[in-house]
Amino acid sequence: MAERNEASTMPVVNARIYPSGSLDVLSREEVARLKDASSGGLHDLLRRCALAVLTSGSASDDPRAAQELYPGFDIQVLQQDRGVRIELIDAPAMAFVDGEIIRGVAELLFAVVRDLAYRAIEFDDCAEEQQDSEGITNEIFGLLRNARLLQPADPNLVVCWGGHSINRDEYEYAKLVGYELGLRGMDICTGCGPGAMKAPMKGANVAHAKQRRTESRYIGITEPGIIAAESPNPIVNHLVIMPDIEKRLESFVRLGHGIIVFPGGVGTAEEILYLLGLLMREENADVPFPLILTGPTASAPYFEQIDQFLRLTLGDAATSRYEIVVADPAQVARRMAAGIKRVRSHRIEHKDSFYFNWSMTIPLEFQQPFVPTHEAMASLDLHRGRKPHELAADLRRAFSGIVAGNVKEDGMRRVEEFGPFQINGDPDFMLALDGLLQAFVAQRRMKISGQYRPCYEVVV
Structure with missing residues (x-):
């Protein structure tokens, strides 16, 4: 059920939808976590992921674009005696046809709620176990199984x-x-x-x-x-x-x-x-x-x-x-x-x-999250003499940091506040890396549209 809201600058609708299949029921604790808007809660994450799904097919690669176009968007997951109800406020009208949410979009939206609900409970319950390599792999297995992909x-x-x-x-x-x-x-x-x-x-x-x-x-x-x-x-x-x-x-x-x-x-x-x-x-x-x-x-x-x-x-x-x-x-x-x-x-x-x-x-060094701060990027060991798989791991982190600076909100914010990430290492490695990145820029592989402003500096 949906109704159009004409007050917004972009066409939006308010809607109430009822998931089926893997989202027939959620526990009260899962729903509470999804509604929690505090700094440690999941509501903001749910809102951002849901908005991305509802703008499926968008040509933009700016993570802030959808939020600026739909500033009033919100999502509420409500537990009922007979199942789950999802309420959408000021949702993008592009996700609806004649007042009904597009079926494929609805399925992806339910997947967002499902994965975040699972994360809210299962990950917290085995946080200590996930610190070792086997625990992290088991966590991934659990998520994929919960999504019915295995x-x-x-x-x-x-x-x-x-x-x-x-x-x-x-x-x-x-x-x-x-x-x-x-x-x-x-x-x-x-x-x-x-x-x-x-x-x-x-x-x-x-x-x-x-x-x-x-x-x-x-x-x-x-x-x-x-x-x-x-x-x-x-x-x-x-x-x-x-x-x-x-x-x-x-x-x-x-x-x-x-x-x-x-x-x-x-x-x-x-x-x-x-x-x-x-x-x-x-x-x-x-x-x-x-x-x-x-x-x-x-x-x-x-x-x-x-x-x-x-x-x-x-x-x-x-x-x-x-x-x-x-x-x-x-x-x-x-x-x-x-x-x-x-x-x-x-x-x-x-x-x-x-x-x-x-x-x-x-191994664990390939599984532990890399947070691309300026200090972490500058301290990557991109020098000769290392085992190939170890060097590959740090090179991967260097590229991951550039991805964050290009399209991830946290990374973009760090670059705006402290300037470009600095990457250093053996001179011939850095010359090759700089050439590769310049080629990506020239071939417009960094951004879909707009002028690209590098979030990095290769120190040669």
Whole structure:
């Protein structure tokens, strides 16, 4: 039930909706936590995540834009004898059709409430346990299981990484790769936003329709700092909100059976470094996990520069864990299908589950949240002489800090108050890093629109 509010500068509605399925009931304690507007409560987080979902499809990557457009928006979760009621105040009218909330938007909204309610209780109850590596992995398992994403089916889930700000040729190419994957019965998991996160889902959706596949999964994995800047794209039909970027990254690796990387910016570089940091560890040397970097012909120089940066910093050994395929969507899909077959055989041989990658060793230093303060960014150890996986971990943190300065409210606020983050290390590393970042800026991979103002300074 919805009614339009004409007093706002943007079209808004007030609505009352009743969740179903996994949100039939919440405990009184869960509801109380979601309503708690104090500094330690979850209401502000709920409001920001809900607004991001209700503006699904937005072209902006400014986390403050939606809040400025809908300053009066609020959400209340109410417990009733017969279930849960969600009340929306001054909600974006774009989420409604003829007074009814769009069904897909409603499902994503329920996912937000579900994940934050689970976080409010489960995480607090096992806070001490989560301090070690096994506890954090169990926490991630619990969140994914609560979201009903752990399905004991044959491996077929391909994670697609890439930038939210890509050009039209790259978008169409990513869509073609998704189409080829879909024809081969593969589902898609991305960071849930626009650009390279939407395109493969869109292509797979068409292919699944051609193959008359009706139970397809288009999974979006996000976290509170990102979702406001990268609202879920309309194709996502399973959304899960992880507590932080590190748990988001681990979720991709635990849930997926292989990863394809399309052109992107600092967030994509962060993801590549995270995964290579894991794959280059001795404990993971024999764990198959296909990783393909791909794009159209015009993007070949982009991948050459990424490849050169990885060789310089991590060594030639890093290149053995990925392959680069240019301008051949069908070959990408064939190579990924072959890689997933090896994953399946390995899981059977080692009695590992198809739906959660327990075999991958992910140490605590890859799991602990990195808070990109100016002090933390300046103290990153980006020097020669370190083990490749250790250097990869700190390089990942450097890129993570730039992502925060670009699109996350906390990071943007720090940069506005104290100036750009400073990054320093070995001179040749810094020259290569500066060149890579300047290329991202020149290719407009940092922002969807508007003039980009760097949030970083590379000290060469």
